Amino acid sequence: MRTIVFATSNEDKLKEIREILPEAELLTMGGIGFHEEIEENGQSFEDNALIKARAVADYIRKARPDLSDALVLADDSGLEIDAMDGMPGVHSHRWLGERTYREAMEDIIAKLDGLPDEKRGTRFVCAIAAVLPRTEDAEEGRELVLRRTVEGIVARSIRGEGGFGYDPFFYVPEYGCTTAEMSREQKNAISHRGKALRAMREELLREGLL
Ligand code: ITT
Numbered sequence: 001m002r003t004i005v006f007a008t009s010n011e012d013k014l015k016e017i018r019e020i021l022p023e024a025e026l027l028t029m030g031g032i033g034f035h036e037e038i039e040e041n042g043q044s045f046e047d048n049a050l051i052k053a054r055a056v057a058d059y060i061r062k063a064r065p066d067l068s069d070a071l072v073l074a075d076d077s078g079l080e081i082d083a084m085d086g087m088p089g090v091h092s093h094r095w096l097g098e099r100t101y102r103e104a105m106e107d108i109i110a111k112l113d114g115l116p117d118e119k120r121g122t123r124f125v126c127a128i129a130a131v132l133p134r135t136e137d138a139e140e141g142r143e144l145v146l147r148r149t150v151e152g153i154v155a156r157s158i159r160g161e162g163g164f165g166y167d168p169f170f171y172v173p174e175y176g177c178t179t180a181e182m183s184r185e186q187k188n189a190i191s192h193r194g195k196a197l198r199a200m201r202e203e204l205l206r207e208g209l210l
Contacts, residue, residue: 001025002210003067005032005060007052007074012164016188020197023210024071032067034059040076045090045127046145048076057131057141071209072131072141073200077193079166081154082121083112089125092166105158105169112154117173120153124170124179126192128200132209144203148195152179163187 004024006017018026029035038055042048052074060067078092088095096104112120129145155171160180167180172190179187188194204210 003027003070005029005056005067005070005072007038007056007072010164013075013077013193016184016191016193017197019184019188020194021201027067027070029056032056032060032064034063040090042076042090045076045078045125045147046129048090049074049127049129050143050145052076053129053131053143061134069133071133071204073128075126075128075193075196077124077126079170080123080125081108081112083115083119083154084108101165102158102168105166108154109156109158109169117153121151122154122170123149123151124166124192125149126196128193128196130200130204132207144200146196146199146203148192148199150179150190150192150195 002024004021005027006014007029008014009029014028034056038052040048040051042051053072056074057072060070060072078089080086080089125147127145127147129143131141131143134141152170152172155169155178158168159178160168162182162184163180168178170179172179175182179191201210
């Protein structure tokens, strides 16, 4: 069984990831002894996913040679809101400041008050990066990166208890509910992270790495 180290400290993401990558033994950063804060200072989701995956791959090279055959994956995700010029985007987490998600969502709903559906467009974006194990003739492991999205509209009120982060106001018209009102399986089937992870899984299977 292939070992995958997933470079996240977000437990909610891990629950989603475990369901999509059943053929791998999934380890977390904490699980391999990596406790440093990674500075996500990239300009794009792809940059940040690569920054996270490289930091963990470096750590494995230096401190965990027993894991040299492991694949390292990382995702960087966030929410883009059309009426806010794509904000909060790559800053989706830090943009909260001192607010809870609920407060931040209520602020956005107030800002968009009165806008019709066609002006409430939003999307979740997810970039997944992989650092592949080093081969005998290569200094560095090869890297793969890809991006997927899911489109929605900013709901007029917060709804649902499932998911995490901005899910309770991410309304998907085709399903008539927010991603927080979906089961985990339903959300994984349509979500940015679900799509990106399945695409990465396909790629890894094609390369004989899973
Ligand atoms: P790691 O960097 O440790 O993975 P993080 O929570 O900081 O955890 P990101 O930088 O990738 O993760 O994510 C930015 C934020 O975007 C995340 O904390 C959520 O607020 C939001 N987000 C991402 N995916 C989401 C989803 O599926 N549902 C709701 N909100 C999501």
